[in-house]
Amino acid sequence: MIKVVAKNFAKENKIDKILELAKELVEKTVKEVGCVKYEMYQNTNEPTELVMLEEWETEEDLNKHMSTEHFKRIVPQMAEYLRKKAEINIYKKVI
Amino acid sequence: MIKVVAKNFAKENKIDKILELAKELVEKTVKEVGCVKYEMYQNTNEPTELVMLEEWETEEDLNKHMSTEHFKRIVPQMAEYLRKKAEINIYKKVI
Numbered sequence: 001m002i003k004v005v006a007k008n009f010a011k012e013n014k015i016d017k018i019l020e021l022a023k024e025l026v027e028k029t030v031k032e033v034g035c036v037k038y039e040m041y042q043n044t045n046e047p048t049e050l051v052m053l054e055e056w057e058t059e060e061d062l063n064k065h066m067s068t069e070h071f072k073r074i075v076p077q078m079a080e081y082l083r084k085k086a087e088i089n090i091y092k093k094v095i
Numbered sequence: 096m097i098k099v100v101a102k103n104f105a106k107e108n109k110i111d112k113i114l115e116l117a118k119e120l121v122e123k124t125v126k127e128v129g130c131v132k133y134e135m136y137q138n139t140n141e142p143t144e145l146v147m148l149e150e151w152e153t154e155e156d157l158n159k160h161m162s163t164e165h166f167k168r169i170v171p172q173m174a175e176y177l178r179k180k181a182e183i184n185i186y187k188k189v190i
Contacts, residue, residue: 002139003136003148005100005146019189019190022190023190026190039188039190040188040189040190041098041186041187041188041189042186042187042189043184043185043186044097044154044185044186044187045184045185049184050189051100051186053098053186059139089138089140089144089146090138090139090140091136091137091138091139091146091148092136092137092139093134093135093136094114094135094136094137094145095114095117095118095121095134095135
């Protein structure tokens with residue numbers, strides 16, 4: 001089991017655009033093999049920080065996700081509405 | 096329901112010290128009212144990044160957590176083994 005924290009920093013007036021795209025990404029991703037959780041959250045102190053909080057059964061499942069049609073189509077569209085590059089970190093449970 | 100991502104950046108040779116302290120913090124915190132999840136993860140690309148991934152029923156429950164005896168005792172002890180200040184962000188679900 002691994003977790004992913006993928007931070008997206010939206011341009012000020014593009015939060016809605018990101019959410020619209022992320023909605024389709026979430027709908028399709030939760031149906032993938034090995035996807036335990038895939039949800040979007042917003043920083044309560046910084047509304048332009050939209051974070052995908054993910055949980056995958058294996059790193060292989062995560063890699064497969066990044067080669068799906070919907071990922072390769074939607075993520076570059078989302079990138080157009082970001083003010084800087086997304087920060088993606090992968091974690092394994094230690095406690 | 097809110098989520099918290101609390102990043103701790105351990106000094107190179109102090110990872111074990113952090114984990115030892117975090118173990119007690121987790122054991123006590125999961126018994127608190129409103130604590131849905133409270134687990135420690137390690138960045139797979141940067142082992143000194145130890146992240147508490149938390150889920151709380153309400154922001155009030157989180158605030159109460161930060162005033163418990165175990166939080167006020169253990170967190171400052173952990174801080175001695177960090178190479179920089181912890182980064183704490185609070186999130187609400189949007190999708």
